[in-house]
Amino acid sequence: MSSSIRLPLIDMSGVREGDQASIRRAADAIRTACCDTGFFYIINHGVPQPVIDRAMSAAAEFFAYPTEVKREAAVNKRHRGWHALGGATMYEASKPDHKEFFSIGLELAEDDPSVLAGEALRGPNQWPAFMPSLREVLAEYYQEIGKAGADLLRVVAVGLGIDEHFFIDKYTKPLQRTQMVYYPPQPAQADADQFGVAPHTDYGCITLLYQDNSGGLQVRELGSNSWIDATPIPGSLVVNVGDLLARWSNNRFRSTLHRVINRSGHERYSIATFYDPTYGALVDPCELGIDSAQSLYPPVAAGDYILKRIDDSMAYRKGKAPGVE
Numbered sequence: 001m002s003s004s005i006r007l008p009l010i011d012m013s014g015v016r017e018g019d020q021a022s023i024r025r026a027a028d029a030i031r032t033a034c035c036d037t038g039f040f041y042i043i044n045h046g047v048p049q050p051v052i053d054r055a056m057s058a059a060a061e062f063f064a065y066p067t068e069v070k071r072e073a074a075v076n077k078r079h080r081g082w083h084a085l086g087g088a089t090m091y092e093a094s095k096p097d098h099k100e101f102f103s104i105g106l107e108l109a110e111d112d113p114s115v116l117a118g119e120a121l122r123g124p125n126q127w128p129a130f131m132p133s134l135r136e137v138l139a140e141y142y143q144e145i146g147k148a149g150a151d152l153l154r155v156v157a158v159g160l161g162i163d164e165h166f167f168i169d170k171y172t173k174p175l176q177r178t179q180m181v182y183y184p185p186q187p188a189q190a191d192a193d194q195f196g197v198a199p200h201t202d203y204g205c206i207t208l209l210y211q212d213n214s215g216g217l218q219v220r221e222l223g224s225n226s227w228i229d230a231t232p233i234p235g236s237l238v239v240n241v242g243d244l245l246a247r248w249s250n251n252r253f254r255s256t257l258h259r260v261i262n263r264s265g266h267e268r269y270s271i272a273t274f275y276d277p278t279y280g281a282l283v284d285p286c287e288l289g290i291d292s293a294q295s296l297y298p299p300v301a302a303g304d305y306i307l308k309r310i311d312d313s314m315a316y317r318k319g320k321a322p323g324v325e
Contacts, residue, residue: 005037005221005226005228006228007033007037007039007040007041007219007228007230007238008029008032008033008037008040008041009040009041009042009043009233009236010026010029010030010033010040010041010042010043011025011026011042011043011044012026012042012043012044012045012046012148012151012152012155013044015151015154015155016046016147016151023154023155023158023164024158026155027155027156027158027159028159030152030155030156030159031156031159031160034156034159034241034245034249034252034253034254035252035253035254036222036254037219037221037222037228037254037256038219038240038241038246038253038254038255038256039219039228039230039238039239039240039241039256039258040238040239040240041230041233041236041237041238041239042148042152042236042237042239043233043235043236045148045151045236045237046144046147046148046151047141047144047145047147047148047210047237048144049235051140051141051144052141052210052271054137054140054141055137055138055140055141055180055210055271056210056212056269056271058131058133058134058137058138058180059102059180059181059182059269059271060267060269061131061134062102062128062131062134062180063100063102063180063182063269065130065131067084069130070082070084070100070128071084072128072129072130073102073126073127073128073129073130074126075103075126076126078105078120078121078122078123078126079103079105079121079177079310080103080104080105080123080124080125080126081102081103081125081126082100082101082102082126082128083100083101083102083103084100085098085099085100085184086098095198097196097197097198098183098184098186098196098262099181099182099183099184099196099197099260100181100182100184101179101180101181101182102179102180103177103178103179104125104126104138104139104142104177104178104179105121105122105125105175105176105177105178106122106173106174106175106176107124107125107139108122108123108124108173109124110123110124114173114279119279119303120279120303120307121175121279121303121306121307121310122279138178138180141178141271142176142178142273145178145208145271145273145275146174146176146273146275148208148237149174149176149206149208149273149275150167150168150171150275152206152208152239152275153167153171153205153206153275154167156206156245160249160252160288161289162288162289166287166288167277170277170278170281170302171277171278171281172278173278173279174275174276174277174278175204175274175276175277175278175279175302175303175306176273176274176275176276177273177274177276178271178272178273178274179271179272179273179274180269180270180271181269181270181271181272182267182268182269183196183214183216183260183262183267183268183269183270184262184267185262185263185264185265185266185267185268186261186262186263196216196259196260196261196262196268197258197259197260198259199220199257199258199259200257200258200259201242201243201255201256201257201258202240202241202242202243202255202274203242203243203244203274203276203305203306203309203310204242204243204244204245204274204275204276204277204302204306205241205242205244205245205248205275205276205277205302206239206240206241206242206245206274206275207239207240207242207272207273207274207275208237208238208239208272208273208275209237209238209239209240209270209271209272209273210237210238210270210271211230211232211238211268211269211270212232212268212269212270213232213234214232214262214264214266214267214268214269215229215231215232215264216260216261216262216263216264216268217229217230217238217258217259217260217270218230218258218259218260218261219240219256219257219258220256220257220258220259222254222256227259230258240255240256240258241253241254241255241256242255242274242276243255243305243309244276244277244283244302244305244306247283247285247296247297247300248283248284248285248287248288249285249288250285250288250290250294250295250296250297251296276302276306277302277303278302278303279301279302279303279304280301280302280303281301281302281303282299282300282301282302283297283299283300283301283302283305284297284298284299284300285297286299
């Protein structure tokens with residue numbers, strides 16, 4: 001059942017420039033959205049539209065390659081590369097998600113200290129030799145969307161009543177993951193438990209999503225069985241709170257169930273970025289001014305938490321998907 005609620009639209013103008021009135025205005029709006037639905041749109045976010053358009057075009061080109069070709073860039077143990085259809089199953093879902101995706105992270109050489117130390121999820125990306133143009137295009141998007149993520153966390157900090165630069169030290173080597181996602185059309189008669197992405201919450205701090213005009217993203221309305229349509233708005237990004245930020249905020253912010261159903265009759269493309277802290281960053285509500293006696297969660301290393309969630313949901317982590325290297 002669809003809800004009549006609409007997700008808030010928040011203007012980020014002036015934030016990157018450091019205008020304090022703009023930061024305060026955005027912080028108030030984002031705090032309210034994070035406490036209410038955990039989802040909102042942002043506009044004037046600083047990611048150039050040509051950068052977005054090139055990345056979306058690259059996504060369509062990449063996923064059009066035959067499966068046997070894409071398998072050359074299959075996901076590796078660092079969670080980089082192409083994930084085949086059925087490669088992810090959300091917790092409590094009865095069927096794998098009806099999607100493919102290609103994932104990149106922070107590009108680190110094999111001799112980087114984090115890689116040499118064996119830190120999970122670290123290393124170079126799994127770029128496809130069959131599509132050399134993808135590297136430049138997606139790396140540019142990764143950089144620009146990371147700037148938007150940093151802007152958002154600056155505003156989030158103000159909304160939480162802490163220093164606006166609190167998160168900087170937590171993101172010296174972020175576990176930022178950017179994924180091009182492809183959803184084949186789902187037939188109208190598809191089983192009710194078959195989703196593009198089954199209902200789930202995101203693992204990390206914040207997610208920034210660019211979606212095409214197909215629609216299909218839905219957010220669970222709190223306290224009901226209804227779903228809010230996150231209708232595409234040109235030029236906007238959809239932002240949501242993840243489990244780590246909800247935990248950090250001591251549940252002041254909500255990490256909300258959401259899903260994708262692609263019954264549009266045509267292909268759907270999106271680019272999701274999970275803007276998460278450095279692996280060893282400690283997520284502790286007490287750092288945000290919560291008294292230890294009132295803290296709902298013990299401290300946890302961001303990377304350990306995220307890795308556990310990836311292990312639980314990705315087929316290749318369990319030896320059930322081809323191409324793991």
